[in-house]
Amino acid sequence: MPKIEVNEKLFFNLLDKKYDYDTLEQKLTYAKAELDEKPDMSKPENERVIKIELNDTNRPDLWSTNGVARQLKLHEGGKTVDYNTFMSRKGDIKDFGNRIVNVDAELKDIRPYMVAFVISGKPIDDPMLKDIIQTQEKLAWNFGRKRKSISMGVYRIADISFPVKYHAVDPDKTSFVPLQCTEPMTCRQILTEHPKGKDFGWILQDKKKFPLLSDAKDEVLSMAPIINSATLGAVQVGDKGLMVELTGDNMENLILSANIVACDFADCGYKIEPICVKHPYETGFGKDIVVPFYYQPSTKAKLSRINKLLGTDFTQEKVIDALTRMGSTVTAQKDGDDVEFTLFPAPYRNDFLHEVDIIEDVMIGAGLENFEPETPSDFTIGRLLPITYLSRKAKTLMVGLGYQEMIFNYVGSKKDYIDNMLIDPKHVIEIANPMSENYQFVRSDILSSLLRAESKSANAIFPHKIFEIGKVAYLCEEENTGTRTRQNLGFLTAANNANFNDAASEVSALLYFLDHTYEVTESDDPRFIPGRQAAVLANGKKIGIFGEIHPQVLENWSITVPCVGGEIDLEEMAQH
Numbered sequence: 001m002p003k004i005e006v007n008e009k010l011f012f013n014l015l016d017k018k019y020d021y022d023t024l025e026q027k028l029t030y031a032k033a034e035l036d037e038k039p040d041m042s043k044p045e046n047e048r049v050i051k052i053e054l055n056d057t058n059r060p061d062l063w064s065t066n067g068v069a070r071q072l073k074l075h076e077g078g079k080t081v082d083y084n085t086f087m088s089r090k091g092d093i094k095d096f097g098n099r100i101v102n103v104d105a106e107l108k109d110i111r112p113y114m115v116a117f118v119i120s121g122k123p124i125d126d127p128m129l130k131d132i133i134q135t136q137e138k139l140a141w142n143f144g145r146k147r148k149s150i151s152m153g154v155y156r157i158a159d160i161s162f163p164v165k166y167h168a169v170d171p172d173k174t175s176f177v178p179l180q181c182t183e184p185m186t187c188r189q190i191l192t193e194h195p196k197g198k199d200f201g202w203i204l205q206d207k208k209k210f211p212l213l214s215d216a217k218d219e220v221l222s223m224a225p226i227i228n229s230a231t232l233g234a235v236q237v238g239d240k241g242l243m244v245e246l247t248g249d250n251m252e253n254l255i256l257s258a259n260i261v262a263c264d265f266a267d268c269g270y271k272i273e274p275i276c277v278k279h280p281y282e283t284g285f286g287k288d289i290v291v292p293f294y295y296q297p298s299t300k301a302k303l304s305r306i307n308k309l310l311g312t313d314f315t316q317e318k319v320i321d322a323l324t325r326m327g328s329t330v331t332a333q334k335d336g337d338d339v340e341f342t343l344f345p346a347p348y349r350n351d352f353l354h355e356v357d358i359i360e361d362v363m364i365g366a367g368l369e370n371f372e373p374e375t376p377s378d379f380t381i382g383r384l385l386p387i388t389y390l391s392r393k394a395k396t397l398m399v400g401l402g403y404q405e406m407i408f409n410y411v412g413s414k415k416d417y418i419d420n421m422l423i424d425p426k427h428v429i430e431i432a433n434p435m436s437e438n439y440q441f442v443r444s445d446i447l448s449s450l451l452r453a454e455s456k457s458a459n460a461i462f463p464h465k466i467f468e469i470g471k472v473a474y475l476c477e478e479e480n481t482g483t484r485t486r487q488n489l490g491f492l493t494a495a496n497n498a499n500f501n502d503a504a505s506e507v508s509a510l511l512y513f514l515d516h517t518y519e520v521t522e523s524d525d526p527r528f529i530p531g532r533q534a535a536v537l538a539n540g541k542k543i544g545i546f547g548e549i550h551p552q553v554l555e556n557w558s559i560t561v562p563c564v565g566g567e568i569d570l571e572e573m574a575q576h
Contacts, residue, residue, distance in 0.1 A: 002057070002142050004134060006065040007127035008039050008048035014069035014267065016078065024050075029368055031071040032056040046127070058433070060257070061348040063138040065131045066264040075325045075365065083263055083347055086272040088293045096290055099275040101245075104167035110204075111211045111224060114166050114277050115258045115291040116245040118157050121271035123238045128268065132235075135264065139257050140225070145437055147200050150248040150257055151225030153213070155232045157241035161216040166224075166247070166277070168209040176220035177230040187212070187223055196227040211247065221245075243275070251283045252350075253433070255293050260348045262292040296345045301355035303339040309359050311374065314366070322365030323358070386574040387487050390514070391469050394489050394570060397513050401506060403467040403491060408449035410471055411439045417448050420556040422526040427474045429483055444474040446490025447527060447565055451549070454494050455557040462561060463495035469570065486572070492549075492565035500532045503546040503564040507536060516573055518543070527553055536568065539576055544568035 012018040019027060025035040032055045039048035054062050061067045070080060088094045101116055124132070136152045144150025171187035178185060178194055185193065187210045191201035203225060204210050213221040215232070222228040224247040235242060244261055246254045262272045272292065279287045285295065307314055314322075316332050316339050323330045327346040332339050343361075345352050352358060363371070384392075395405065411431070418425045418441065429442040443449060446468050457464055469489045476484035489510075493502060504520075511518050516538060523535035523545055533547025546566025554563060 002054045002063050002138055003036060004052050004054065004063060004065070004068070004138065006050045006052060006068065007046070007130065008050055009046045010127040010131065011050060011065050011069055014066055015073055017076075026369075027072050027075075028052065028068070030075040030364055031062055031068045032059060032364075033062065033068060057142065058351040059349070060139060060143045061260045061263075061346075063142070064135040064260075064264055066267050067260070067348075070263075070267055071327070074327050077325065080263075080327070081266045083266060083292070086262065086266065086274065086292055087259075087347055088274060088290045090295075093290050094274045096274045096276040098162050099273065100163040101166055101275060101277040102163055103277060103279045104165070105280040106168035106209060107166065107211055108281050110168055110207050110209060111247055112249060112281070113251045113254055113279070113283055113289075114224075114245060114247045115251075115254045115289055116164075116243060116275040116277055117258060117262055117291050118241060118243050118273040118275060119262075119265045119270045120157065120241040120273065122269060123240050124235070124242065126237050129235065129237055135261060139260070143253065143257065143433065144248060145434060145440075147225040148203050148248075148437060149250050150246060150253055152244065152246045152257070152261070153222045153224065153228055153233065154235050155221050155228070155243045155245075156235060156239050157243045158239075159219070159232050160221070160243055161219070164213065164215050164221070166211065166213050169212045171204075171207075171210040174210075174212060176223075178223075178227045179230050179233060181230060190223065190226060194227060200226050213245065213247075251285055251289070252295070255285065255289070255291055255295060256348070256350050258291040259293070263346075263348045292347065294347045296347065296350055296352075299343045299345075299352040299355065299358055301341050301343070301358040302335065303341070305355060306341075306359050306362055309356070310363055310371070312366075312371075314362070318366065319362055322362045325365040326361045328361065387571055390570055390574045391487060391489075394510065394514060394568075395469055397510055398467045398469075398489070398491065401465075401509060403465045406450065406453055406466050406468045408446075408453070408468060408470065410443050410449075410473070412441060412443060412448070412452075413438050414441055416452055417441045417443050417445075420451070420553065421445070421448050422550065422553055422556075427476075429473055429475055442473045444472055445527075446470060446472060446488050446567055447492065447549075450490055450492040450565065451553070451557045451559065451563070454492060454563065455559055457494075458560065463493060463498070465491075465493050467491040487570045488567055489570050490565065490567045492563055494559070494561050494563045496561055498548070498562040498564045500534075500548050500564065503548070503566055504534070507544070507546050507566055507568070510568070511536075514573070516576075523547075526550065536566075538573065541572065543572045 021038050028034055033052050036053040037051035039050050140147045140151050175184040175186045178190055190197040211224045219232055220229040221232045246257050248254050266272050274290045277289045320330050329344040331342045343358050428444050431440055434440040450466055471485055472488050473483055473485045519537050520534040523533050525533055525545055528547035529550050535542050536544035544567055549563040549565055
């Protein structure tokens, strides 16, 4: 989970009060956080650092000193500044004057999107500068997948001439002086010689052109997402006006990140001024993007549902008060004997996807200390679900057939679940806000996990026979959620003599002892060799597949021995 370091003096100034640390530890639960380490009290007040651990990866607005302070302040009944004074909305775009950024069409396939705004009004002091840097890194590292999908740069606005250009350049012919250097370097040199280039150069290394941000006088601001220039990008204590920009490949996340940073600065007393970024292509929010921008949809919940899930008897007024303490705007209207609430999230939040998210905020806003544990009053008789019974029986049978059980994570990379398996990605679920690219997709089959394990087992004595019974998920329009989760059995045999008949025998034995009739038919799955694979049907419906693994798939995994495998949908079997 993310951890942040906050300056004690800045933090309590933002709170407008000072807590003792026992009280603070209890209050932090309202921000889904906990006290990780108290400051060293021997240091001067303005140098003391509080370490806080955040327990929710879906609330990037809390990954800063002001984010936590704002949530605690709101819960105490405090107020924030009026974000509507600088927040654009559809049909109400704030005046951006001459502050324009023009985006090069060539960036569409490199690093396509950008947003930006200006903060001004008072000098940046040392605690605030450190917090800016921390927020920048937390957003880029956690929310932005190590700068791949989001990176943030900050520049002295006084020295910038508009319009600014966000354009694609030849990395071998374009040079500037990066931060921490005194001599110019080409963009290509920066990737291999500069410390930040070594850390993040992998994002651009395969690109023929690199993104560059420069002003109307051709002064370089930065080479996103790697490094700022040593001129316009060298922000110092005392600077009175800053330009904040974010680049990446997901416009919604960029706008959210911009809103978070802008609201943080506004709460600290700075003036926020919008910038218009003009894209020559569609972004999902139009071509001209003016941030900060409010785009969050509303979410609804019923009073009866809130009370049922929380075990409470809250009134309409109590619910509105609780949600207001969490920073949201709420309206209520009668719906027969019930009350329906419509929640409009704060501009720095986009974590309301379902009514249960509203109910969670009601719980936190009302105060966790106000909920007493209760013993259930209903008496029930427990029994195994059919799928649980079938899974346990299948597990016993697979062990009896000489297989070793494996347990894997069901979240992984595009390479593991798509590229290596030669499958069409259109049905694979991609996580909107992954912690890293290694956990970007949800597996749609178990075979990929088994092959990954086999790729690490070359030194073990053959044959290798492994299986897993676990969850897979994929996109499915038939479901209300748009996705379907299933319990599957996957198996894999690696041996010099592994062949189709072996896999057919294993499937036959398994389904016989599971007392399940089946038939096989031809299949055309790219994971298996054509003509050496078969689909498994039960009651005319496909429930699985087996066969010899395709040589290209084996090569992708660096597996040097023949493999056969298969996968059975146990959930479908349990229904018949």
